[in-house]
Amino acid sequence: MTPPAVGVARAESAANTRALLTLEQVQTHIGRYHILHGVDLAIPEGEVTMLLGRNGAGKTTTLRTVLGLWRASAGRIVFGGRDVTHLATPDIAQLGIAYVPEDMGIFGGLTVRENLILAARSGPPDPERLRWVLGLFPPLERFWGSPAGVLSGAQKQMLAIARAIVEPRRLLLIDEPTKGLAPAVVNQLIGVFNELKAQRTTILMVEQNVMLARAIGDRVAVMVDGCVVHSASMTEFEADADVQGRLLGFSLGGQA
Amino acid sequence: MNAPASLQPGTASLLAVWRVRAAHYGAHLLPVALGLAALTVIPFSTWASLTIAGVAMGVIIFIMAAGLGLVFGLMNILNFAHGAFITFGAYVAAAVLARMSGWTQADDAVLNLLAFAACGAAAATVAGVLGYATERIIIRPVYGAHLKQILVTVGVLIVAEQLVPVFWGGVPVPVTRPALLRGSILIGQVAVERYRLVAIVTGLLVYGGMVAVLARTRIGLLIRAGVQNREMVEALGYRIQAVFILVFVAGSALAGFGGAMWGLYHELITASLGSEVLVLTFIVIIIGGPGSTSGAFYAALLVGLTANYVGFLAPKLALGSNIALMLAILMWRPTGLLPASRN
Numbered sequence: 001m002t003p004p005a006v007g008v009a010r011a012e013s014a015a016n017t018r019a020l021l022t023l024e025q026v027q028t029h030i031g032r033y034h035i036l037h038g039v040d041l042a043i044p045e046g047e048v049t050m051l052l053g054r055n056g057a058g059k060t061t062t063l064r065t066v067l068g069l070w071r072a073s074a075g076r077i078v079f080g081g082r083d084v085t086h087l088a089t090p091d092i093a094q095l096g097i098a099y100v101p102e103d104m105g106i107f108g109g110l111t112v113r114e115n116l117i118l119a120a121r122s123g124p125p126d127p128e129r130l131r132w133v134l135g136l137f138p139p140l141e142r143f144w145g146s147p148a149g150v151l152s153g154a155q156k157q158m159l160a161i162a163r164a165i166v167e168p169r170r171l172l173l174i175d176e177p178t179k180g181l182a183p184a185v186v187n188q189l190i191g192v193f194n195e196l197k198a199q200r201t202t203i204l205m206v207e208q209n210v211m212l213a214r215a216i217g218d219r220v221a222v223m224v225d226g227c228v229v230h231s232a233s234m235t236e237f238e239a240d241a242d243v244q245g246r247l248l249g250f251s252l253g254g255q256a
Numbered sequence: 257m258n259a260p261a262s263l264q265p266g267t268a269s270l271l272a273v274w275r276v277r278a279a280h281y282g283a284h285l286l287p288v289a290l291g292l293a294a295l296t297v298i299p300f301s302t303w304a305s306l307t308i309a310g311v312a313m314g315v316i317i318f319i320m321a322a323g324l325g326l327v328f329g330l331m332n333i334l335n336f337a338h339g340a341f342i343t344f345g346a347y348v349a350a351a352v353l354a355r356m357s358g359w360t361q362a363d364d365a366v367l368n369l370l371a372f373a374a375c376g377a378a379a380a381t382v383a384g385v386l387g388y389a390t391e392r393i394i395i396r397p398v399y400g401a402h403l404k405q406i407l408v409t410v411g412v413l414i415v416a417e418q419l420v421p422v423f424w425g426g427v428p429v430p431v432t433r434p435a436l437l438r439g440s441i442l443i444g445q446v447a448v449e450r451y452r453l454v455a456i457v458t459g460l461l462v463y464g465g466m467v468a469v470l471a472r473t474r475i476g477l478l479i480r481a482g483v484q485n486r487e488m489v490e491a492l493g494y495r496i497q498a499v500f501i502l503v504f505v506a507g508s509a510l511a512g513f514g515g516a517m518w519g520l521y522h523e524l525i526t527a528s529l530g531s532e533v534l535v536l537t538f539i540v541i542i543i544g545g546p547g548s549t550s551g552a553f554y555a556a557l558l559v560g561l562t563a564n565y566v567g568f569l570a571p572k573l574a575l576g577s578n579i580a581l582m583l584a585i586l587m588w589r590p591t592g593l594l595p596a597s598r599n
Contacts (some may be wrong), residue, residue: 043292067491105488107481109596118477121493143273150272163492 018200020045023065026075027063029059035061037226038075043171046200050213052248053223059206062223063173066204067099068092076117080170094121096170100177102206103183104160106147112118112140112159115148119163125164128169132168133162136192147156154185161189165196172196174205178212190215283550287314287557294565304446306564312452314560315459316521318553320514321537322466323507327548329596330482331500334402336409336534337390338511340416343530344386345379345512346519347424350380350431360434368434372454372520376513383512384505391504413531414570420527428526431519455517462510463553470549479503483547483596539578543585545592554593555585 019042028036036058043049051059064070066077068089077085084092093099098119101161107115116125116133134141137158143151148159157177164172178186186209196203207213213220213234221238222230230237230247237243295303324338325533352375353360359371394412398404437454440447470476478499482489489496518533540559544551559578566577573580585593 069487069491088495089490090493090495093491099491101488101491105485105491107484107488109484110477110481114477114481117474118481118489119492146273246572 018045019043020202022076022078023062023066024076024078026062026065026072026077028061028070029073030061030070035226036065036072038228039065039223039228041221041228041231043202043204044219045202047218048197048201048203048205048216049219049221050217051204051206051221052208052213053225054249057223058226059176059223061226062204063099063175063204066092066173067097076179097238098164098169100160100164100172100174102175102179104156106148106151106156106159109147111145112143112148112151113145115159115163116140116166119166123166129168130166133166136195137162154181157181157185157189161192165201170202172201172203172205174203174207175208176208178207178209186212283554286593287554287561290558290561290565294561298568299564301445302568305448306568307561308446308448308452308456310561310564311523311557312455312560313563314448314557315463315553316455316514317533317536317540317559318514318534318556319459319462319517320511321540321552322462323510323580324537324565325504325544325546325548325552326479326483326503327500327507328541330479330486330496330503331399332402333395333399334405334409335372335395337394337412338409338508338537339413339506339509339530339534340390340400341383341387341530342515342518342533342537343416343525343527344421345383345515346431346525346529347420347429347521348382348512349375349379350429350446350525351424353432353434357432360432363435365436371434372437375520376516379512379516380509380570381512383515384509386506387511388501388505390508391501402552413534416481417527417531428524431523431525433520433523437520451520455521458517462513463549466549474497475502480596483579505585536578539582543582543592545595547596548592548594551592551596559587 009175021041021043023039023041026036026039027034039058039062041062051062053059061070065072066079066084068084068087068091072085075085076083079092079095079097082095083097099105107118111119116130120126137155139151139155140159140162143155148156151159161174161177164174177189181189190212193203193212197216197218205217217234219233220231221228224247230243232240232243284538291307294306299305320342324335327333327335353371356371356374359367362368390409390412394406398408433451437451440449441453442448470480478489478494478496482496482499486496493519515529515533518529522548536559540552540555543558544553544555544583558581562581563574567574589595
């Protein structure tokens, strides 16, 4: 028996937050493959939700379906009180969702500066906010005028995240930001995410790195075979070694 | 605490920056290298004429090819109907010039240039409208299906070729150059056709304008980004479809304008002009790297120069020289001279 996705939040967050994004029985087909089999998920405003699960469970597909990059074949997606299930990707993004894809989606032939200008949809980036973003990621300032294609993997990831936050957005969808990065860089990113978290940014993040998930996650949703089978606060999840072992194949305690 | 190595401005990254720059300038210098190489085997005055003819031919090919490359780069659409826009541009220009004989024959440089501008504008307008209609009616239903795109757009090209005799008769049509653009001027010992100089100036203006729009405007930024990663542009909240229509119409208009300039270059046009030139434009796009405007420009110069040099040195090889050039470039750089995406 799996607990319902909604309503298992910690007492205080259940009282103070409402769901910014909800998925109700969302199904997604890619070609003839049936990937999502009815995802139920509620993302509370102002919290960081970690989407966990083994490879192939449908985590990336869930993010892409929210943004309309792959179409939901059934179910309903509601963002900020609005049904976005059938909206086109640009229209969904314009409602205030930023996306950091797994491959980072950097425009390699554009300079770092041009990548950020493009991400600031409503005009030239606000200088103060830009200074804050570049303060989070100093290498971007150093390579300001260089084609983004020459950046290292870590620097590209920084640029991808910088692009998502160069203007305030209501929800950040971040797909495996630490994939292939050195531990030192991961620590840096944790610092950045904690700063975003301190500003009450709503984040839905796919992440395999348990250390990072524990460091920044408020809530956890676990996917198995195209469904969210478990949803809980991080505190509850950390305490429940049985669920960890059963759903992820390891226990957090062992990794600590 | 020390910052991790990957966050430092490490030498590896600076080296990568320089490698990109070196590759960039290498492609720019290739036409110059080709010219210098030809100078070693061709007498100077002949070489100068051939070079100017080659550059003029090159920039006109660039004007015709530029839109095709962006359309392919941005939406992955193979558009053979592009040749129809070139043909119609040439014929519309010829018709306009024929009706403006008062201005083209006048001994007045301003009237001559106005006639030239008018025929170019008419060609661009007609081709732009045709392009818009083609995109809406013919190409939109076959997005994402290359084979169908080839079938329907080759169909448009064939229909257009058959329509030409209906409008303009079955015999080749002469294109009358305005008086100012006829004959040659002497620069030192070298006779230079006036029209070639005008073509070079016009081509450089078009290229400069395109580069400026692509580099300095938001719409240009969107086009360049869209060529590299269309999905991410949409995820950032931009409707790429609107950008694409704009590019398609502008590219069609440029094709029409280029067709007009090609007609004036050869002074005689036939209904098969578009399909003949289309081969050259595809070669240019492939050599330059699909979606890359600068790549197409330098590739077009290479094609123009090669055609002229080889035409002089070994006329029998002239036909195959562009294909040989394409093979050579692709063996050296499989993604083209200046590939649009460097992810």
